[in-house]
Amino acid sequence: MSNNPARSNSPITYIVDQQPGRAERLSTVLDFISEPHQSCDLATLKSKLADDATAVVLLGALPEQQHAEIIQRYPTVAFLLLGEPLKPLLQFSNVVGLLTDPFAYASLTQLLRDCQLYHRLMPRQRQHDCKVQFDGMVGNSEPMRQVRFLIKQVAATEANVLVLGDSGTGKEVVARNIHLLSHRKAGPFVPINCGAIPAELLESELFGHEKGAFTGAISTRKGRFELAQGGTLFLDEIGDMPQPMQVKLLRVLQERTYERVGGTQVIKADVRIIAATHRNLEQMIIDGGFREDLYYRLNVFPIETPSLQQRTDDLGLLIQALLQVNALRNKANVKFTDRAIESLKLHPWPGNVRELANLLERMVIMYPEQVVDVAELPLKYRHLEVESYQPEYPESLQERDLLNALFQSDDDDFDQDDEGTDLEAAENAELEQNNGNGSFYANGNIKHLPENGLDLKEHLAELEIHFISLALHRHEYVVARAAEVLGLRRTTLVEKMRKYNLNKED
Incomplete structure (x- = not known):
């Protein structure tokens, strides 16, 4: 006899057979395929099933031909019959199949898989059936x-x-x-x-x-x-x-x-x-x-x-429901901005809900516990020209960060080669002539604080104009390159150029 520990993810298999030689041969095959099992008599089987009626029973010879009684008493148990004489018992729905000696690896493994399928297909008890009429049908369209x-x-x-x-x-x-x-x-x-x-x-x-x-x-x-x-x-x-x-x-x-x-x-x-x-x-x-x-x-x-394209109004609810399922499986979640959802609504969705589920799983892997905007979506799902989500910070924090950046200098900032210094000096000279900013921003740094103080917002705006003009001049008003060196988005730089009237003169 064999008494292997049962795996938690599959029901244990019991061998009940009064022919010890056949039971031993069957146990050997089950050992070979690493299938948890236990050989026992009928009384022990009843005791085991009283504690857990979800099992697979390989049922052979029994005293007094009690087969039909046992099969009908335990409808949640999947039975495999041993021997041709028991073939009439295949009429019972929880009898999955019949095995004959000699036992073959292929047929045994197939029938064990069928038994697992039987258990998966058993209806689960639902405590809230009165509240939930439909299972998995999301949407109010x-x-x-x-x-x-x-x-x-x-x-x-x-x-x-x-x-x-x-x-x-x-x-x-x-x-x-x-x-x-x-x-x-x-x-x-x-x-x-x-x-x-x-x-x-x-x-x-x-x-x-x-x-x-x-x-x-x-x-x-x-x-x-x-x-x-x-x-x-x-x-x-x-x-x-x-x-x-x-x-x-x-x-x-x-x-x-x-x-x-x-x-x-x-x-x-x-x-x-x-x-x-x-x-x-x-x-x-x-x-x-x-x-x-x-x-x-x-x-x-x-x-x-x-199709999903016919019910895009359900997209938000579908995303929420699918993400809840994904969170249980992957222990991670992701959030979508309203703009991202609007972009997804414009997608044709040839793969329908299955395509949406795959996209959400991909986003959870790429951006766990983050916010996904249009820019983070795969290219084919970007149907709106909206830049990546940027949180809005208070103006006071922005000014403080800018001042900290201005007053922090490293020794390396002054170790520039002569060619770079000459070029910057020429650019500064031309900008001073064009913008009339004087020597206060000659090097792009604040040298001293005026005795009478200053209007910080006004001077920060002048400083912003100075560096934007410098970047535009250096890159011959190619906005994308100027935005790159300034660390700005292209659309942000365009707005600032419009605000300060810094368009290139013909």
Whole structure:
């Protein structure tokens, strides 16, 4: 027997089997793949499940054939059956699959992943369902209010729903909300992306397969239809489903029964179907890429999800909601100025909410706990010519900082070569002649304080005019270069030139 400590992020696996040789072989395989597990008898299992009913149980031979009783008593436990004689027990929804000796690494790991999927799909208890009607649907714009209305209308029925919309608009969020508001909310919500699974594997993924049904099928496995029994099956990207599979899906929708690949037992499909696609199915029907009869089976109640460009008024609320989620994951946050949000509203958002989520995550990484303005946004999101955010400081602080800078001098400031000194002297001489500032600012420094005092604001303005004129003259009135040497933004320098009438004379 093995008794490894369980990892906190996955349920522990228990082996209950009165055939000690088989249990030992199975334990060896689990040790090899580093899967936490414990071999125990039925009484110990009941004691363990009384404390934590979230587990995976590999169920083999039991005294007095108590299998069905145990499986039904613990609906939150995912069971894997050991041996062909237990195959009839696959009818129970929490029985995920069947293993046969000899145990193969590939089939065992796949079935353990299916058990983890079963636990993830179990409905979570919600303490505030009365307050929260919709999960993850952010926004108060008219298109979003219309989507909520349609969800409430169709949720209480068993009608098939077809969710239409561009990629990234939240079609799965719509499907999940239909499930949560339906009478099937206690059952699982099982999504499957029909475009992400190879055509040759899609049938097995949807309907399951029997042992030996094809090369590599070394154990019986449930499909998504069985995993969704009593709940909702979400067929995402239905427009990418191959035509042969469209025929088989149509038959299931019509007859509400199916068989596993390689099997003959008829299984009843007690599931609600919600499909979604970003494709134009009506055009695909004309082009011969999608079956018309399947389209009308699925399109009983269509819901169109609006693109982000159609609901830019929701952008502020979406940013707030996505940043809250990001803060929990990355332990950091970021703030956007109103100008940055206005710029984002002008973006076309071809990737919709998914593109927005990616942008926000990037901004959190680049500017954690900072304020993001238009200048900090990536280039393609800058739709307003607004300079980077600069906080407004009191005028008294600005004057103090300027005076401190003027009176601080280093010895290195006077160690200039003759060529630089001659050039500056010539520039100063010309500026003195043009501006009439006299010797007070001859070197750009205050030499002495007049006996009768001075008007500090007036002289600071004169000093500002002096250095702006000097920079403009040196760079032949190329504003961008002059602003660079003065440490100013170009637009700020333009405003000061306009204020002091320092434009170049023709």
